[in-house]
Amino acid sequence: MSATRPAAVTVRRTRKKVDAAFYLMLLPALLLFTLLIVGPALAGMFFSVTNYVGYGEYSFIGVSNYLVLFTDPRILRSYGFTIGFSVVTVLLVNAIALFLAVLLNSRIKFKTALRGVFFIPMVVSGIVIAYVFNYVFSTTIPAVFGGSSILANADWAWVAVVVVTAWQAVPSALIIYLAGLLAIPEEVYEASSLDGASPWRQFTAITLPLMAGYVVINTVLGFKNFLNAYDIIVGLTDGGPGTSTSSVAMTIFTGFTSGDYAYQMANAVVFFVITVLISIAQLRIINRRGVSL
Amino acid sequence: MNGPPGGGVSRRSLLKLLGVGAAAGTLPLTTAGCGSGAASGATTLRWLANKPEVLAYFDDLATQFNASQARVFIDHDGTQASIVPQFVRGVPPDVACYNYNLETSNYVRGGVLADLADRPAAQQINPSYQALVDQYATYEGQTSVLPWSVTxxxxxxxxxxxxxxxxxxxxxxxxxxxxxxxxxxxxxxxxxxxxxxxxxxxxxxxxxxxxxxxxxxxxxxxxxxxxxxxxxxxxxxxxxxxxxxxxxxxxxxxxxxxxxxxxxxxxxxxxxxxxxxxxxxxxxxxxxxxxxxxxxxxxxxxxxxxxxxxxxxxNLDLAMWVPTASADVEGALAFVDWMMTPEVCATYNQKNLAFSPLLGAQGTTDPRTAGLAPYLEAGRIYxxxxxxxxxxxxxxxxxxxxxxxxxxxxxxxxxxxxxxxxxxxxxxx
CATH class of the missing domain: 3.40.190.10 (Periplasmic binding protein-like II)
Structure with a gap:
């Protein structure tokens, strides 16, 4: 931040116009973003009002895809699952990550080594994690504790999906919390311990309020990622048993191979709007707390 | 199948551009394949046959056919890529021996495959197997696909x-x-x-x-x-x-x-x-x-x-078809004729636990699947x-x-x- 400020000031002082070089530097990123993100997104929106099957001819059918979408129980169920799963996972991930961050920031032995260990899940690919846990849930746990796999239980399979997703997502939240904890000056804790505050009191009265901004950031980033859940679910349950763990992203993806392209594009547009609305709501909260991403 | 009728001009040209890029990308591979056996003047045909278990077997078939004639050079393509984009770009395979399912039947319905009804082999195929093709899709009474291997x-x-x-x-x-x-x-x-x-x-x-x-x-x-x-x-x-x-x-x-x-x-x-x-x-x-x-x-x-x-x-595990956009339809048909001969087709099926679609041809004689043979002979199949x-x-x-x-x-x-x-x-x- 401090490095850019003088430059901005000089620009404003010398002349009103921003140097063309800045725009030029912006150009490659803008072009790539437009070509790879905005272009396909607009094409998808365009095809969502057609009956395009992925190739060949098509015609415009207005908003029919959207109307059918809202009456399709399979689609509605996938939204229910995805949003519920995201809320639970966000809560779990933040609770665990904050707890671990406080522990890893305290005076313990092997602090660096332990931090390294906790970051491992972040660098392993989701599908690999999913297949390993698939084996653990289906073979190891039933062998040790008896019973059948949680993944084969339509009522509880979602818990397994939450656990594995959280296992992978905790480290990235942990990094942000650790950085936040390091930013809290040591003197605050010293003063409070002189006043006789217990560790729990220190946590609730000092750590938590000062960390509020980081909690919000982790919630926003986490929620956005969990809404797009795909690889871990494919590797763990493939949407089953039945369709109990089918996420919106998985449903959208079926459109590419089944000739249901336009319909799932409409689904993608609806999902995009919902994600944007959630993000705007979260950004409002962030601004109120005076934090910026 | 010929691209969007209107409003999609930019998309079409973009796809064309991508197609050219992809063609340029595969060119080195193709020429490398040509170097070994192609006689001068032979058209190179890309033969899509990507059943993972038998890629080497298909390589061998391509070599045999190339040695037997000089008109075309069959370049075996065993990649696992989806074929939808190939049709969209207008660069489909020149001839294919491919799994026939609901998705592949879209090409039949779209009328982008050549009519094989007048090939000699079309008369040699057991009608109960040929009927399976039509159960998913048909196009103006054409015979767009010839069954090659039935499992x-x-x-x-x-x-x-x-x-x-x-x-x-x-x-x-x-x-x-x-x-x-x-x-x-x-x-x-x-x-x-x-x-x-x-x-x-x-x-x-x-x-x-x-x-x-x-x-x-x-x-x-x-x-x-x-x-x-x-x-x-x-x-x-x-x-x-x-x-x-x-x-x-x-x-x-x-x-x-x-x-x-x-x-x-x-x-x-x-x-x-x-x-x-x-x-x-x-x-x-x-x-x-x-x-x-x-x-x-x-x-x-x-x-x-x-x-x-x-x-x-x-299941029509493998079936032969030739896109009308093939670089040399006649040459590709000659290859289909060769593939459909009992020496090639029935032999493959005998060796791979599958049944030959040709009338009177022996399928697998493996005792593990022999129990199903009577149903296939009687046409009690679905x-x-x-x-x-x-x-x-x-x-x-x-x-x-x-x-x-x-x-x-x-x-x-x-x-x-x-x-x-x-x-x-x-x-x-």
């Missing part, structure tokens, strides 16, 4: 366990139940089911039970006919008796069937702990990894009280009910759900609702 699937059974327990191969549903009871009393798992891998249920219990318990080709012929959904047969009324039987059979499954996978099934079967296992011929090789000497057979799953209702699930349902409807997951919660009617009602919703969407065209 058949049924109940794999442990011959020794059947003999030890005095059980004959069941020919009716009551006999099947009696056999299951016999095995269960003897402490043998009657039917091993692997419900964690939904595809094993789809190709297995669902397809076999519906195929023997109802007239699957007739049902989907009616379902796919023109007109709205009213007056057409429903999944509920057609398959309800089948689902009742299937759910009854659950008590003869391995008790942990909801959490077992394909690999578990092959292992259990290979260890000789299981009497019956609902899998296709591809599982035979996997079972043999555990016990190469295990004596196995295959029979058709009976679902009714009439033995004549039994039929066998078949393509699985699951293969007619586009995968936008998660049929396999629905069936898995029904096996777990026992609500067969609920599953069939959802299928009907999903199918009607899809039909309504498609009808908007």
């Amino acid at each position: 058949a699937a049924g109940v794999i059974y442990n011959v020794q366990l059947f003999a030890d327990n005095g059980v004959e191969v069941p020919t009716t549903y009551p006999e099947l139940l009696a056999a299951c009871q016999r095995f269960q009393a003897a402490g043998v798992t009657p039917i091993y089911t692997t419900a964690r891998d939904v595809w094993t249920l789809g190709q297995g219990m669902w397809d076999y039970a519906t195929g023997s318990g109802a007239d699957v080709p007739a049902f989907f012929k009616a379902k796919l006919a023109e007109g709205d959904t009213s007056g057409k047969p429903t999944f509920l009324e057609t398959f309800r008796p089948v689902m009742t039987n299937v759910l009854e059979l659950r008590r003869y499954f391995n008790p942990d069937f909801p959490s077992k996978t394909y690999a578990d099934g092959n292992l259990a079967m290979g260890q000789g702990r299981v009497a019956m296992y609902l899998q296709g011929p591809w599982a035979l090789g996997e079972i043999a990894k555990t016990d190469p000497d295990l004596e196995l057979g295959t029979f058709s799953l009976p679902m009714t009280e009439d033995p004549d209702d039994r039929a066998v699930r078949v 393509q699985g009910a699951g293969t007619f349902v586009p995968n936008t409807i998660p049929l396999w997951n629905y069936f898995q759900g029904a096996l777990l919660d026992g609500d067969g009617d609920g599953m069939l009602r959802i299928l009907d609702a999903d199918w009607d919703r899809l039909a309504k969407r498609s009808a908007l065209a």
Whole structure:
């Protein structure tokens, strides 16, 4: 931040116009973003009002895809699952990550080594994690504790999906919390311990309020990622048993191979709007707390 | 199929551009292939044949054909890429030997494949196999696809366990139940089911039970006919008796069937702990990894009280077709003619646990699949009910759900609702 400020000031002082070089530097990123993100997104929106099957001819059918979408129980169920799963996972991930961050920031032995260990899940690919846990849930746990796999239980399979997703997502939240904890000056804790505050009191009265901004950031980033859940679910349950763990992203993806392209594009547009609305709501909260991403 | 009629000009040119790029990318590969055997003046034809298990076999076929003539050079392409983008870009394969399914049938319906009706081999193909092509799609009475390799699937059974327990191969549903009871009393798992891998249920219990318990080709012929959904047969009324039987059979499954996978099934079967296992011929090789000497057979799953209702699930594992956009249609057809000769076609099928579509040709003589041969000879065959349902409807997951919660009617009602919703969407065209 401090490095850019003088430059901005000089620009404003010398002349009103921003140097063309800045725009030029912006150009490659803008072009790539437009070509790879905005272009396909607009094409998808365009095809969502057609009956395009992925190739060949098509015609415009207005908003029919959207109307059918809202009456399709399979689609509605996938939204229910995805949003519920995201809320639970966000809560779990933040609770665990904050707890671990406080522990890893305290005076313990092997602090660096332990931090390294906790970051491992972040660098392993989701599908690999999913297949390993698939084996653990289906073979190891039933062998040790008896019973059948949680993944084969339509009522509880979602818990397994939450656990594995959280296992992978905790480290990235942990990094942000650790950085936040390091930013809290040591003197605050010293003063409070002189006043006789217990560790729990220190946590609730000092750590938590000062960390509020980081909690919000982790919630926003986490929620956005969990809404797009795909690889871990494919590797763990493939949407089953039945369709109990089918996420919106998985449903959208079926459109590419089944000739249901336009319909799932409409689904993608609806999902995009919902994600944007959630993000705007979260950004409002962030601004109120005076934090910026 | 010729691109969007209007409003898509920029997209079209973009796709063309991508196509040129992709063509340039494959060029080095193609020329490398040419270097070895292409005579000067021969057109190079890209032959798509990507069945993973037999890539080397196909390489060998291409070499043989190239040595036999000088007109075209067949360049075998075994990549696993999707073929939809190739058609979209206007660079489809010049000739293909490819799995024929609901997705591939789109090219038939779109009329982008050359008519093979006047090829000599077209008269040599068993009509009951040729009819399978038309069950998914047709185009103006054309013969767009020639079957090349037919695979058949049924109940794999442990011959020794059947003999030890005095059980004959069941020919009716009551006999099947009696056999299951016999095995269960003897402490043998009657039917091993692997419900964690939904595809094993789809190709297995669902397809076999519906195929023997109802007239699957007739049902989907009616379902796919023109007109709205009213007056057409429903999944509920057609398959309800089948689902009742299937759910009854659950008590003869391995008790942990909801959490077992394909690999578990092959292992259990290979260890000789299981009497019956609902899998296709591809599982035979996997079972043999555990016990190469295990004596196995295959029979058709009976679902009714009439033995004549039994039929066998078949699959056009490989079929030949030539896009009209082929670089040299005549040259490609000459290759198809060569591929369809009994020396090439029947030999392949004999060696690969498959059945030759040619009239009078010997298919596999492997004792493990011999039990299905009479059904194929009699034409009592069907393509699985699951293969007619586009995968936008998660049929396999629905069936898995029904096996777990026992609500067969609920599953069939959802299928009907999903199918009607899809039909309504498609009808908007």
